[in-house]
Amino acid sequence: MPRTPDWFTTDEYRARLAQTRDAMERLGLDLMIVSDPSNMCWLTGYDAWSFYVHQCVVIGPDGPPIWFGRGMDAAAATRTCWMEDESAFIGYPDHYVQTPERHPMDYLWATLADKGWHRGFIGVEMDNYYFSAKAYAALREGLPEAQFLDATGLVNWQRAVKSDKELAYMRRAAAITERMHRRIAEKIEPGIRKCDLVAEIYDAALRFDEAEGYGGDYPAIVPLLPSGPDAAACHLTWDDAPMRANEGTYFEIAGCYHRYHVPLSRTIYLGQPAQRFLDTEKAILEGMEAGLEAARPGNCCEDIATAFFGTLDRYGIEKDSRTGYSIGLSYPPDWGERTMSLRRGDETELRAGMCFHFMTGLWMDDWGYETTESFAITDAAPEIFCNLPRKMLIKT
Amino acid sequence: MPRTPDWFTTDEYRARLAQTRDAMERLGLDLMIVSDPSNMCWLTGYDAWSFYVHQCVVIGPDGPPIWFGRGMDAAAATRTCWMEDESAFIGYPDHYVQTPERHPMDYLWATLADKGWHRGFIGVEMDNYYFSAKAYAALREGLPEAQFLDATGLVNWQRAVKSDKELAYMRRAAAITERMHRRIAEKIEPGIRKCDLVAEIYDAALRFDEAEGYGGDYPAIVPLLPSGPDAAACHLTWDDAPMRANEGTYFEIAGCYHRYHVPLSRTIYLGQPAQRFLDTEKAILEGMEAGLEAARPGNCCEDIATAFFGTLDRYGIEKDSRTGYSIGLSYPPDWGERTMSLRRGDETELRAGMCFHFMTGLWMDDWGYETTESFAITDAAPEIFCNLPRKMLIKT
DSSP states (O other): OOOGGGTSOHHHHHHHHHHHHHHHHHHTOSEEEEOOHHHHHHHHOOOOSOTTSOOEEEEOSSSSOEEEEEGGGHHHHHHHOSOOOGGGEEEEOGGGTTOTTOOHHHHHHHHHHHTTOSSEEEEEOTTOTTSBHHHHHHHHHHOTTEEEEEOTTHHHHHTSBOOHHHHHHHHHHHHHHHHHHHHHHHHOOTTOBHHHHHHHHHHHHHSOBTTTTBOOOOOSSOOBOOBGGGGGSSSOOOOSSBOOTTEEEEEEEEEEETTEEEEEEEEEEESOOOHHHHHHHHHHHHHHHHHHHTOOBTBBHHHHHHHHHHHHHHTTOOOOSOOOEEESBOOTTOSEEEEEESSTTOOOBOOTTBEEEEOOOEEOSSOEEOOOEEEEOOSSSOEESOOOOOSOEEEO | OOOGGGTSOHHHHHHHHHHHHHHHHHHTOSEEEEOOHHHHHHHHOOOOSOTTSOOEEEEOSSSSOEEEEEGGGHHHHHHHOSOOOGGGEEEEOGGGTTOTTOOHHHHHHHHHHHTTOSSEEEEEOTTOTTSBHHHHHHHHHHOTTEEEEEOTTHHHHHTSBOOHHHHHHHHHHHHHHHHHHHHHHHHOOTTOBHHHHHHHHHHHHHSOBTTTTBOOOOOSSOOBOOBGGGGGSSSOOOOSSBOOTTEEEEEEEEEEETTEEEEEEEEEEESOOOHHHHHHHHHHHHHHHHHHHHOOBTBBHHHHHHHHHHHHHHTTOOOOSOOOEEESBOOTTOSEEEEEESSTTOOOBOOTTBEEEEOOOEEOSSOEEOOOEEEEOOSSSOEESOOOOOSOEEEO
8 A cells, every 4th residue: 555656656766766876976885874754755755753763764785775664664664665675674673662772773784784785885864863873883883894974964965956746745835834824814813822823723734625635744843933022032832821912923834745845934913013023024025035036046055145144234133043944855853954054155056946945034132023935946036935925914 | 931930840840950960970970961852851941842953951060951052042941941040051153053064062062171071971862863973973072081971861761750740741631632532533434534633633632721721732743543454554644535434543642731741542443343353452451451450569661561461462462562661741753751661671660650651552464453541650550641431432
């Protein structure tokens, strides 16, 4: 009962694999151990909430990718991956799970050694959430003849330019994001409890849309919606208190379809915002236009950032954080792709099919404002995924 | 605007800190670097979705814990942590975020060195999601005079016995879990799309309950609800297809309150289940009773497992995975506490206040069945958190 063929063709997966092997060859790798669930899914189609135990995809010198995971998750792997050969699935016994007595990577290195893959250059994702210090130590100890190379981001970079099918999924995610923001705008009012508003957000994110013909998947980050002075803090989630008049709240959320994300933030003020809000908004909207103008193939990531920061500078506003990042397929805890950043110094050349969240948020001492856009680079002007008014919604 | 005092008293946090320092001393640690967001929250109250960048809590030889994270998240830290002294918060500049050029742990080791904490024995959580191989390499390189010891689980183990306040939060989470399962039972029918049912689950999980006086937080794992042959696989999430008659579906979900989780699974069959379903259920329910009977202080974890597996054996049913784990405070990707497992060989003595998810699920070749309980060890019979019929709901 494979679900994957509905998502992408086997040809697309084979092309991704070939592209990854090319990148491995350029780095001199004989083998690659891929621990990032987003990379695992992109390479194989594997989709299950099993990344709380050790698992990976191994790209050997030839043949299909090998899924390696907890024995009980092999059933999810055979159902979601494109590989047909049984030998492409290796499950480890359950007594390796969450115990200091033995480590799943001990099982992996023994398996690799059996295949004669115990020497040469092995790429690992040194800086991924799901490749712990202990996992690395176990592999190194088990494969003393191998040389390990840091290949963090190697697969992520292959994902930078989206295929037509991936872009189609991004557009579906964007339609969900629009629904979510429209629902917020409709429901928000002084007195509504924040947890109830989040229930509305999930409802809009997930429910089947009869007109469009599809429902939503879980976003890799939960809704972020701090109010008033708390909006000075990024990444706060919610509580169950009623929303108050005369406070601003930003909503940083993403729609998700087949694990593809389109994040987008909007700010809503319940009452009449102070002039500083309106002045800041003016600067940000102008900076955003300037940044989008620079989002052209041939330019590079920092050109977008420079255009945006340049506008803020003219308004005397300082933002000390990056102003965006690449997006696409993702799993918790991050909906970013962890390759490109829209910041000074990132000289990655923009190419058609790259997708970004242009994170133009500002967090001040005791308030915050976020209005953002997600877009794809095209041959001409960027394709802006969502069609929502950028200006703060003022609800009095 | 600190939220934390609403959750736990400063005294409780101080007691946790003292208890952790005792454990550090037994291991001979001078310093402990805590990367697990659940441990960070338990020690400091820190609560934000920022664990997609490097962050930690440092327990030094004296004084309050030190929160270390991305500069922009310091605003969330000062709002949620109990520490009052500004020096307990260290934010790193944004150009350290997600770049191969420099690593946040470089900033950390420089900070530690400034404090004279660059030698001696430093405990790190070697096998935690949020302590990557690269983070460890950066620390080791930066602090060559320090000796690093694996202290995975050191803080988690301090969390094993819950305080009265923590148990009160578990009970609130349990009430949410009950609501979620009741909603499922009410809404499920052939034809309902799975994504719509998940929207209902989130609605029940989050909305403010006027009678109880509180709303819900996000669970660390999204709902798992595979149907029919897919129920052979654990950890599959959902799609947008309609549910079908003559299929069984298990629902593995958790209510969450102030980050405390009470997971619980139930199975629903739309139609008349085959006899194998009913036979299996009989064995599992009997085994569950036997396991709960063994869940007494003085017994150990494996006694519960042995009682359960012994019953299954008599019915000729084999389960090759552990049958439960400790629960409590948690963040994605896992609602387990990653200390005790209900499995043969786990000789941890049961003590009043320990909480478990008794995961008695069975995944067969082309179907699956889950009915589970979460409970707390007390001085006598265990406190079973939820009050829901264990038998499969048969809806024809």
